[in-house]
Amino acid sequence: MVERGRPQLSVAAQCRLLSIPRSTFYRRPAGETAENLALTRIIDRQFMEAPFHEVRRMTWHPRNKSYAVGSKRVRRLMRLMGLMPTYQKPNTSRLAEGRQPYPYLLRGSAIDRANQVWCADITYLPMRRGFLSSVAIMDWHNRRVLSWRSSNTLEAEFCADALDEAAGLVSTRRHDNGRPLYS
Template sequence: MLRRAACLCFDVTKAQALGREVRRGMVEPAHTFLSIGKQCALLSISRSSFYYTPKGETEMNLTLMRQIDEQFLETPFFGVRQMTWHLKNEGHPVNEKRIYRLMRLMGLMPIYQKPNTSRPAKGHKIWPYLLKGLRVDRPNQVWAADITYLPMHRGFLYLVAIIDWFTRKVLAWRISNTLEADFCVEALNEATHKFGGAEITNTDQGSQFTSFAWTDQLRRIGVRISMDGKGRFLDNIFVERLWRTLKYECVYLHA
C-alpha cells in the first residue's frame, strides 16, 4: 500500500503540470485508500469542481457571442466598454460585466498596446520574440499557431491551427470544447509527424502556449520557442488572416 501511495504521489507531481480537465479525469472515485477529497487536494483542484457539471450558455448569450465574434473581426481593437456600447446600439440590454465574461470565455483580447493583453500560464517563463528582422525563405523555418472561437448552432468550439509562414499551408488543426492545452499539443504532434518539425514556432502568450505541456513538447523535439510581444497581434498576422477568411467564407455562410 505504501508503494502504491508513493507511485501515486509521483504521478500527481507530474500531473500538476497538466491542465485542469486532465487532472480532473485522473480522480478515481472507487480508489481503495484515498478519498475523493484527498485526491483532489493532491491534484490541486477543488472537490466541488470534480462534481461540477457545466450547464452551458443560454440562447441569449450564444447570440451575443456570435455578434461579438462578427464585430471583433471588423474592429479587433474593441474592448469590453466599446463592445458593450456597440451591442446596446444594436438593441441588446447588456452590461459590461456580462460582455467581459463572454469575451473572456471566447478568448478575445482587444488589439492595442497595454500591460496585459493575454492570460499566460501562472508563473510561466517569458519567451523572446525571435522573428524580428528574420527573413523567412524556406518551409519548416517558422511555424505559427493560434486559437479562435467558433460559433456553433447549439454552442461553440475552439479551433487551433498550425501554419507554415513560408508556404501559408495549414499543417494541422484540432477542435475542442475547452481551452486546455491538450488539443494544441495534439495538433503540434500531428504537424511534426507529417512535416518533420520547424526551426522556430511562434505563438501569443496565451495560457495554452505558455503551459508546460506545450513548451515541454517543443523543447523535446528541438524547436526554438518564440512568442509575440504584448499587444503585437501583427506578429502572428498570417494566422489572423486565416481566421478571417475561414469565418467569412465558411462559418458564417454555412452556419
Template sequence: MAKKKAWTISREQKILFIDKNNTELSVRQQCELLGFNRSNLYYQRQEKELLDEHQLRRAIDEQFMKDPCGVIKMMKYLRRLGHTAGKKLIRRLMRSMNLVAIYPKPRISQKHPEHRIYPYLLRGVEIVRVNQVWATDITYIQLARGYCYLVAIMDWFSRYVLSWRLSNTLDASFCVECLDEVLKKYGKPEIFNNDQGTQFTSMEFIQKLLDANIRISMDGRGRVFDNIFIERLWRTVKYSNIYVHEYPTMRDAHDGLRIYFNGYNTERLHQPLDYQTPWEVYYGIKFCQPSQGNSLSLP
C-alpha cells in the first residue's frame, strides 16, 4: 500500500490562518501550532508595508510633476488613484522626497537660523548669453526598491547641463562636489540661482560662490517658477528616462542618467533655442546641412 504524502501548506497560507483578533489563542500560540516562526510574520508585514510605501512614493512623484501641490490636494489625487494614505504619511513622504508646493502655507519649512537668504535677482532680467546665469536644484529619483536624490547645475541661456550628481541622502556634500566640478571645468557665471534649501544655503556651498565673486540669487520659498528651466529639466528627465527604466539601484540610475544627459546636451533639439542642442548653443557651434549628409562646422 502506497504511503500517503504529508499535508503541507506554504508560509503564505500559514499567515492567512493567523488571526490577531483571536481571544483564545495568542499570535505566538497560533504560530507554534502552525510550526511557524513569529518573526517571519512580522517580516512579511514589514515587507508589504515597504512595497506599499514604494508604490505610494512613485504615485506622489508622478502626480507632483503634473501639479506641484500641497499635502491636502495630493491626498485627494491619490484617493482617485485608489491609495488610502492619510495626511501624516503623505506629508512625511513628500518631505523626504524634497517636494514643496508652489505656494506652501506660511512657516511650513523654516530656514536654518545660521544660513543667510539672498534676494532673487532675476525678475525682469533678460538672459542673453551663456554663463550669464547658472541655476541648480535637487529632485527625488524613484528606484525599483528605494530612492535617491539628483542635483544638477544648468546654464540658463543654453539649457546646457554642466554637471550632476546622485546621492542617497540630502547632505550638502554632493551639491558642493557638483559645484566644485563646474567651477573648475567651466569657469564661473555672473549670477548663480538656487532655492532656499539647506544644501544651497550651507556655509560651504555659499562660501565657494563668494570666493569666486559670483552674485547669489535665491528664488522664493516653494516658487518653482523662479527656477523654471530646472523644473522643466526634471519633468523631461523623469518622463523620458526615470519612469521608463525604473532603475534597480543608484548605480544603475547613474549609468543610465550619464547616457541620458549626454544625449540631452548633444542631441535633443530645443524649440526656444531655434532647434539647436544645448551643446551647440553653449559652445557657439553652428549646425550646417550641406547638399550631401549632415555635419557640424565651427564658426
C-alpha cells in the first residue's frame, strides 16, 4: 500500500497514516536458511511415507539425522509447507438420518441413594494406529466406577461384560438388610 516516488506524500507520511513502522516498508524477507530447507526435505520425505505422523512424531526424524530441532520449529515448517496429518477421527456424535435423540428421563428426579441410577459412558482413546474403545459403568449417586472394560473393536460384548461385572459386584456386596456395602 506504500508507494515510492509520490512527491505530495513521503514514505514516512504514508507509513504514519497506515500506523506501521517505516522499517517494515524497507525490510526485505530473508527467506529460509539452508538448514531449514534441509529440514523441510526430511519432513516432506517422511510425510510422504507416513501422512498420519503428527508434529511430535515428525520431530524424531530430523533428530535421528543429528539435527537439533524442536517441535515448534517442525510445526512452523509443516505449517509453511501446508502439511496436515491425516488420521481417522471417531464420528459418533452425529445422529443417523431420521433418528431422534433419546429424551433425558431423569429430569427432576432426586437421586438420593446408591444403586438407584447407573450410567455408562463409552470413550475413544486414540492409539498409534486406530482407536481403543473404553466403557465405564458408574453409580450416579456417589460417582463410583463399578466396572470398566476396554476393547479395540466397537462390539457390544465388552460393554455387556462390564455391565455383568457391575451387576455381580453389587449383588455380592450387600449387608443382611439388603442395602449396599458402599454408600
